[in-house]
Amino acid sequence: MNNRADVIVVGAGPAGCAVARAYALAGRSVTLLEANPEGKSPKRFAGEWLHPEGVDALKQLGFGSTISIQGRPRGRGFVVYPGDGESPVKLDYVEGQLGLAFHHGDLVGEMRQVVASTDRVTFLRGLRVELADDEGVVLESGERLEANMVVGADGRSSIVRRSLRGANNHKAVSAMTGILIEGVNAPYPDYGHVFLGKPSFLLGYEIAPSVVRICVDVPLKFKAEMKDPEWLIASIRDTLPLVWRQPCEEQIRGGHLQWQSIQFIDRADYGNGRRVLIGDAVGHSHPLTATGITNGLIDAIELVQTADFRAFVRSRRRACRVPELLSRALYDCFSKEDAFSHSLRRAVVSLWRNDKEERDRTMGLLMGKSRSFLTFAGPFFKALFGAWQGRDKTTTVMAGLSSIASWIRLPMAYAMASWVRPKT
Numbered sequence: 001m002n003n004r005a006d007v008i009v010v011g012a013g014p015a016g017c018a019v020a021r022a023y024a025l026a027g028r029s030v031t032l033l034e035a036n037p038e039g040k041s042p043k044r045f046a047g048e049w050l051h052p053e054g055v056d057a058l059k060q061l062g063f064g065s066t067i068s069i070q071g072r073p074r075g076r077g078f079v080v081y082p083g084d085g086e087s088p089v090k091l092d093y094v095e096g097q098l099g100l101a102f103h104h105g106d107l108v109g110e111m112r113q114v115v116a117s118t119d120r121v122t123f124l125r126g127l128r129v130e131l132a133d134d135e136g137v138v139l140e141s142g143e144r145l146e147a148n149m150v151v152g153a154d155g156r157s158s159i160v161r162r163s164l165r166g167a168n169n170h171k172a173v174s175a176m177t178g179i180l181i182e183g184v185n186a187p188y189p190d191y192g193h194v195f196l197g198k199p200s201f202l203l204g205y206e207i208a209p210s211v212v213r214i215c216v217d218v219p220l221k222f223k224a225e226m227k228d229p230e231w232l233i234a235s236i237r238d239t240l241p242l243v244w245r246q247p248c249e250e251q252i253r254g255g256h257l258q259w260q261s262i263q264f265i266d267r268a269d270y271g272n273g274r275r276v277l278i279g280d281a282v283g284h285s286h287p288l289t290a291t292g293i294t295n296g297l298i299d300a301i302e303l304v305q306t307a308d309f310r311a312f313v314r315s316r317r318r319a320c321r322v323p324e325l326l327s328r329a330l331y332d333c334f335s336k337e338d339a340f341s342h343s344l345r346r347a348v349v350s351l352w353r354n355d356k357e358e359r360d361r362t363m364g365l366l367m368g369k370s371r372s373f374l375t376f377a378g379p380f381f382k383a384l385f386g387a388w389q390g391r392d393k394t395t396t397v398m399a400g401l402s403s404i405a406s407w408i409r410l411p412m413a414y415a416m417a418s419w420v421r422p423k424t
């Protein structure tokens, strides 16, 4: 094995494959290290929806075959079912752009194939990195590899991030389980579906023709109950479309569930320029807004294209701040159970239902087309005002004001954090 390269990339997930290929295309020698052994296609339950910006990034890096596989569902946007029998609201990607839906393992498998055959990339699987420093990494076997730069693309439990900042002690906000059902279609086959209901909300979309992925978000207060299949079935039954109920119940009773814990970690810390973090190793939001893979791909492209590390960090922080805020606000809005949050939920859905401009604004934020705080703040405060007007009038004005105050804290905290964040 050659123990020296220009760049060592730790982790061959979507972000690691993308950055390895981008550096190699730019003429650098790259060693890409992946802990999972060769041939073991990752079956894990993770990102399966890509926004149009992510699709463009795949094309730009020459992962075109990944996108063009026949029969792969195309993502046109989202359909939100507000619950209580109300009709759904459709939010289309702006300008007719298309996202993509797929099985996570298929995307990663195909990206790994492309990167393995890329000149200047040495792709080594089944090698776990134990330690990282500014000059290289140490493998589980004790062997040392050196490089001018180490890129940590090693996901949520990143060893490279730990080498810089110590253990991550962020708490989970919820658990999400993935259920695959076959032989059924989605009500809107090219769309991602968001069903508001119980225990908080469900997501559903086709990842292949007639193969539907259902994701159930379970708040942690149901930690004990979530282990009971009958509790899960009863909780989601009324929220699921009729045709999905029976196959979904069969999968749950058969124990075919994959659980993941869900955290929010701000995308603030990109490393020190010698050890650089990208993808989930930087931070991550709730899968509700499906931004993780797209973020990782854009990190990879910008890192390679931006000569100055500090300019890279500034650009990525600016790009991710408002979508992160949107993700947190939507998660709270869709999952909180108090009366004011219900009212806010109704107000948000009504804003989307009645105003195409607001739908486009939301989708623009999700697609990374807008980075402006005002693009978020305008509809946020409109929805808050709508929630105030539609609130349960039997509660006191003080109780209403205190609910509003708790909602305003979120954007304020974000605004403050970006002002006080140390300049890189």
Ligand SMILES: Cc1cc2nc3c(=O)[nH]c(=O)nc-3n(C[C@H](O)[C@H](O)[C@H](O)COP(=O)(O)OP(=O)(O)OC[C@H]3O[C@@H](n4cnc5c(N)ncnc54)[C@H](O)[C@@H]3O)c2cc1C
Pocket (backbone or CB within 6 Å): 010, 011, 012, 013, 014, 015, 016, 033, 034, 035, 036, 045, 046, 047, 048, 049, 050, 051, 127, 128, 129, 130, 153, 154, 155, 156, 157, 158, 159, 176, 260, 278, 279, 280, 281, 284, 287, 290, 291, 292, 293, 294, 296
């Ligand atoms: C339930 C769920 C649903 C999601 N849905 C979506 C979605 O619809 N759309 C979306 O965009 N995102 C979604 N995400 C997020 C998305 O999965 C991640 O953002 C994305 O996978 C991150 O890619 P990555 O390459 O940064 O990290 P990962 O995909 O985590 O890849 C990291 C790689 O590094 C390897 N590795 C780790 N440690 C080491 C080590 N020490 N040495 C060597 N290799 C190592 C791992 O084996 C892995 O292959 C979802 C996440 C979850 C949990």
